[in-house]
Amino acid sequence: MHITSMHFFISDIHLMSGRKDDLERRDWFLRFLRYTFNNAKSLWIGGDLFDFWYEWKTVIPKVHFEILSEFKKMCDAGFPIHIMPGNHDFALHQFLQSQVGLILHSNPSTIIVDGLRIHWVHGDGVANSDRGYRVLKKVFASKWANFLFRWLHPDIGMKIALSASKSSRYKSENIGLPPDEEYLDYVDQILSSHQFDCVVMGHTHLPKIVQRPNGLYINTGDGIIERSYGVLNNGQWRLERFEYKEQLGPHSTQT
Ligand SMILES: [Mn+2]
Numbered sequence: 610m611h612i613t614s615m616h617f618f619i620s621d622i623h624l625m626s627g628r629k630d631d632l633e634r635r636d637w638f639l640r641f642l643r644y645t646f647n648n649a650k651s652l653w654i655g656g657d658l659f660d661f662w663y664e665w666k667t668v669i670p671k672v673h674f675e676i677l678s679e680f681k682k683m684c685d686a687g688f689p690i691h692i693m694p695g696n697h698d699f700a701l702h703q704f705l706q707s708q709v710g711l712i713l714h715s716n717p718s719t720i721i722v723d724g725l726r727i728h729w730v731h732g733d734g735v736a737n738s739d740r741g742y743r744v745l746k747k748v749f750a751s752k753w754a755n756f757l758f759r760w761l762h763p764d765i766g767m768k769i770a771l772s773a774s775k776s777s778r779y780k781s782e783n784i785g786l787p788p789d790e791e792y793l794d795y796v797d798q799i800l801s802s803h804q805f806d807c808v809v810m811g812h813t814h815l816p817k818i819v820q821r822p823n824g825l826y827i828n829t830g831d832g833i834i835e836r837s838y839g840v841l842n843n844g845q846w847r848l849e850r851f852e853y854k855e856q857l858g859p860h861s862t863q864t
Contacts, residue, residue: 616722617649618839620731620811622832623697625672626660627771630833635675637853638832642679644851646688655811655829656695656716656731661770664704668763677709684710693718695812696733697774700749723841725806728799732812732828736791786813793819793826800824807846809839816848 622638625631645652659673669677680690693714694701706713714720717730733739749755758766796808800823807825816830816837827846830837840847 613648613650614723614843615649616651616653616841617645618653618655618809618827618829618841619832619837620655620695620829621657621814623657623660624676625670627775628833633853634832637836637851639675639679640853641832641838641851642676642683646683646686651689651691651722653720653722653729653809654690654692655729655809656693656733657697657811658692658695659698661767661774662698663700663758663763663766663770664702665759665763669704670763670767672767677705680705680709680711691720693729693731695731719805723844725841725844726804728805728808730808730810732792732810735795735810736787737794738787738791789813789815792828793821796826797821797823800826818846818848 619641622634624635624638628634642652659670662670662673683690689712690710691712691714692701692705693716695716701713703713705711714729716733717728720727720729749758758770761769792810792813796810796819799805799808800821803823805824807827809827809829811829811831813828814831814833814835815828816835816839817826817828818839819826825846827839827848829839830848836850836853837848838851840849
């Protein structure tokens, strides 16, 4: 591993969402993970990595096998990967921590990285008018729905969840999200406590770094269209795009 001082922040990759580019996006992310392993000190995944995640008592979704196996390799080699749930993969539980080795955080969390105090949040439900789109979360809000879901055959459960996620996604993408000012209001409110240097968020799929009166707002964008991620290096933030070079083939090494 190289000597590096970079910390990578990414979110909203929505793996295996039933889109045409699912496999390409999965390979892009695998490539990104290898790049991260070789070039960064830690990785922070800020929600909606999986378009849907659920762990039954004895079953996990096999569509995510390649990603989990890459995570495991990195974790076994001592690379720290932090993750928090988003509104799609809100049901991340102990499996990822106990058997894969990821460090599971709650949404939101206070973290200290590179000497900065960071309010790390996925971003769902923080805007004033951000209601109604959380279809999946609503379904699972009731204990009964959760109980019934657990008793469904996982193949059927996954199918239902993905179609619900699809409808929520098409609503929330682009037009359905609250205006950016509402997210900035939230950011300013957090920063006005003077307890944080910055707010790091995802969810809107819009990568940006904005200087606010009391600190910095960083949005890591997404892994679907923007292919963006945030880099924290010696206390400085920047956004980068990770390029997928298809001609290298799905499993070759990123150079
Ligand atoms: Mn989201």
